[in-house]
Amino acid sequence: MIRDATLDDLAAIMALEHAAFPTDAWSEPMMREELRSPHGRYYVVEQAGRLVGYAGLRAPKGGRDGDIQTIALESAARGRGQGRALLRHLLAEAAARCVAEVFLEVRDDNPVAQALYRSEGFVEVGRRPRYYQPDDVDAIVMSLDVAAWRGAAEDTAAAQSPAAGEGPADTARGAWCT
Ligand SMILES: CC(C)(COP(=O)(O)OP(=O)(O)OC[C@H]1O[C@@H](n2cnc3c(N)ncnc32)[C@H](O)[C@@H]1OP(=O)(O)O)[C@@H](O)C(=O)NCCC(=O)NCCS
Numbered sequence: 001m002i003r004d005a006t007l008d009d010l011a012a013i014m015a016l017e018h019a020a021f022p023t024d025a026w027s028e029p030m031m032r033e034e035l036r037s038p039h040g041r042y043y044v045v046e047q048a049g050r051l052v053g054y055a056g057l058r059a060p061k062g063g064r065d066g067d068i069q070t071i072a073l074e075s076a077a078r079g080r081g082q083g084r085a086l087l088r089h090l091l092a093e094a095a096a097r098c099v100a101e102v103f104l105e106v107r108d109d110n111p112v113a114q115a116l117y118r119s120e121g122f123v124e125v126g127r128r129p130r131y132y133q134p135d136d137v138d139a140i141v142m143s144l145d146v147a148a149w150r151g152a153a154e155d156t157a158a159a160q161s162p163a164a165g166e167g168p169a170d171t172a173r174g175a176w177c178t
Helices: 007-020 028-036 082-096 111-119 146-160 168-172
Strands: 002-004 040-047 050-058 065-073 101-107 123-132 137-145
Touching: 002 082, 007 028, 007 040, 007 050, 007 065, 028 040, 040 082, 050 082, 065 082, 082 101, 082 111, 082 146, 101 111, 101 123, 111 137, 137 146
Parallel strands: 065 101
Antiparallel strands: 002 040, 040 050, 050 065, 101 137, 123 137
16 A cells, blocks of 8 residues: 655654665655655555555645655565556656656666666656765666656556546645646
8 A cells, every 4th residue: 555654654764765775875864854844745655554665756836847756665575566656656746746847866776766767758868977975876867757657647547447546646636736
């Protein structure tokens, strides 16, 4: 189940953060600020009452751009579609906030995440040499046209005729984009 993150999830998110990003994990105060910020939205994946993943978007109200801040699953939960589901929740939220373009940075040595992003329509728009320290790894900067992503998602949904109220499209309802 994917649901909104709360401050009560902070400890569990930090445990996942340290496991997924051992050399450059965010600090707990940084993550706390992310969870509290009105300029973003965080989701968690819960299984049998336990958190196994989380992801966050930063997209200040009225802004044109947004950023995928982070996304991670515990290793045992990977490869089962939950990373894509989390990413789609973030992108639906970006669409609801009228964001035109979403950016992210991904390590050059992370082909799994790159494949996920490319398959949702992200394209490489730049590189930041040696961005990740202390590992000395380049960052690939990617961006996504949110309207195009949403159009493709709606086409797919229409073709599959899913039950109403399921999936990320529902997340967008009632948000402030008019
Ligand atoms: C990146 C991450 C969030 C992806 O989540 P996931 O649940 O494992 O991925 P999914 O099962 O949703 O798969 C989505 C796509 O990712 C790619 N992918 C997933 N596992 C893969 C693997 N073992 N090898 C290659 N590509 C893979 C594929 O493109 C896949 O699409 P497909 O199933 O249609 O082929 C997850 O692997 C993770 O937490 N990794 C560690 C933290 C991290 O690197 N975060 C990203 C920081 S930028």
